[in-house]
Amino acid sequence: MSHILIVEDEAVIRNALRRLLERNGYQISEAGAVQDAVDTFKLTDFDLIITDLRLPGAPGTDIIPQAEGVPVLVMTSYASLKSAVESMKMGAVDYISKPFDHDEMLMSVERILKEKALERENQALKSQISRDFPLTGMIGACEAMQALFKNIQKVAPTDSTVLVLGESGTGKELVARAVHDQSHRHGGPLISVNCAAIPETLIESELFGHEKGAFTGANANRKGLVEAADGGTLFLDEIGELPLEAQARLLRLLQEKEVRRVGSVQSKTVDVRLVAATHRNLKSLAKEGRFREDLYYRLHVVELKLPPLRDRGDDIEKLARELLIRTARRMAKQEMSFSKEALDAINLYRWPGNVRELENAIERAVILCDGQIIAPDLMALDMHPESEYELDDDITLPTPRTSLTKHEEVPDPAEDLSLEDYFQRFVMEHQEQMTETELAQKLGISRKCLWERRQRLGIPRKKPAAR
Structure with a gap:
């Protein structure tokens, strides 16, 4: 039985409405003013509140924000379009004029209660789906993934900072999205930033924004990505690559919930939840002085670990089959499947990426396949690699003895270096004199590609010497 609260100061109208609704199976409570209702009842216990617009003391619409989601139907003898619009703007679900028609009142009450019941059912269904399928887009039946799902369900409803750990390519951004989607911030933005993909000279401006004239090229005020995430979640991928200067600003954001644009003297309060991710050991970096120790402890509130694909057992084949279905559909191909040899290769391969x-x-296999069966050769898996990682062969070597300064000389090509040896030697010799951007330009690759190869080859990143 639905429980309805009537807030009406005229006893005759209040009694008539109560009798009408009770005859139709509703449980009724009454109050003569907004303050009486608030003092006497817990408003969230009701399924519907019917209130007069003109009441002694506060107007009937003042009960709307205190009802906390309980639908409010406003009625008044001063029927006008203006008062109806104002009531709806303040959150009333409907508006009815006095003297009201009994049938019209019953129809409005029935419709509102049905809509509310449907809303509750939908919310319950979403919650059930969220429990059964906690990570849209992720598949994981192994013990490590199931533990991850449970931890996400525990931490997502909170505002705690989350640190996601895992090798490159394991799906850390999907974990961040799952945390966001299952939080009370799911209606807000999720802003994702790869800290390794933004040049050092721009990262503070990108994250925190800048004022006009703050530096050369700052021709207008610009809002940063932190401000853009206000009311939602900020996901910082590869946070271990964040420069120390930007780390100091991020620490202030976590401590004070404030952000200050580059070149500004004023701070702005923001409501942002931070999810960070890395494949590196931040604690070790902090001991080496390459990551702020105080920031590390601010980030290390809840830790979520993603296992590498090679350790996920039967998940590998399940993932492969699901990805094949999705890829074939996306490319408008007929239903495809793996050959037995292809499945054997998938299960035996180490999947470093x-x-x-x-x-x-x-x-790649779906694009190249002429039929409906995926053969192992189409996936181009190197089942017997000479080393776990190989340098990509798209690297463009600088022309020897070009217009480089005495600090930028390249190795003599007569030395017959391999691409991997060349990359290591060039970076180690010049990283103290060049920025990451300059190194990438000289090598003919992107800054992100430079960063990825550093990780593969275990070359620590050093700051260039002051010029």
Whole structure:
């Protein structure tokens, strides 16, 4: 039985409405003013509140924000379009004029209660789906993934900072999205930033914004990505690559919930939840002085670990089959399947690039396949690599003895260096004199590609010497 609260100061109208609703099976409570209702009842216990617009003391619409989601139907003898619009703007679900028609009142009450019941059912269904399928887009039946799902369900409803750990390509951004989607911030923005993909000279401006004239090229005020995430979640991928200067600003954001644009003297309060991710050991970096120790402890509130694909057992084949279905549909191909040999290769391969490498291998196979059966050669998996990681062969070597300064000389090509040896030697010799951007330009690759190769080859990043 639905429980309805009537807030009406005229006893005759209040009694008539109560009798009408009770005859139709509703449980009724009454009050003569907004303050009486608030003092006497817990408003959230009701399924519907019917209130007069003109009441002694506060107007009937003042009960709307205190009802906390309980639908409010406003009625008044001063029927006008203006008062109806104002009531609806303040959150009333409907508006009815006095003297009201009995049938019209009953129809409005029935419709509102049905809509509210449907809303509750939908919310319950969403919650059930969220419990059964906690990570849209992620598949994981192994013990490590199931533990991850449970931890996400525990931390998502809070505002705690989350640190996601895992190798490159394991799906750290999907974990961040799951945390956001299952939080009370799911209606707000999720802003994702790869800290390794933004040049050092721009990262503070990108994250925190800048004022006009703050530096050369700052021709207008610009809002940063932190401000853009206000009311939602900020996901900082590869946070271990964040420069120390930007780390100090991020620490202030976590401590004070404030952000100050580059070149500004004023701070702005923001409501942002931070989810950070890295494949590196931040504690070790902090001991080496390459990551702020105080920021590390601010980030290390809740830790979520993603296992590498090679340790996920039967998940590998399940993921491969699901990715094949999705890729074939996306490319408007007929239903496809793996040959037995292809499945054997998928299960035996070590997948150093994790899920991202699996996705790319399947996309390549779908594009090249002439039939409906995926053969192992189409996935181009190197089952017997000479080393775990190889340098990509798209690197463009600088022309020897060009217009480089005495600090930028390249190795003599007569030394017959391999691409991997050349990369290591060039970076180690010049990283103290060049920025990451300059190194990438000289090598003919992107800054992100430079960063990825550093990780593969274990070359620590050093700051260039002051010029």
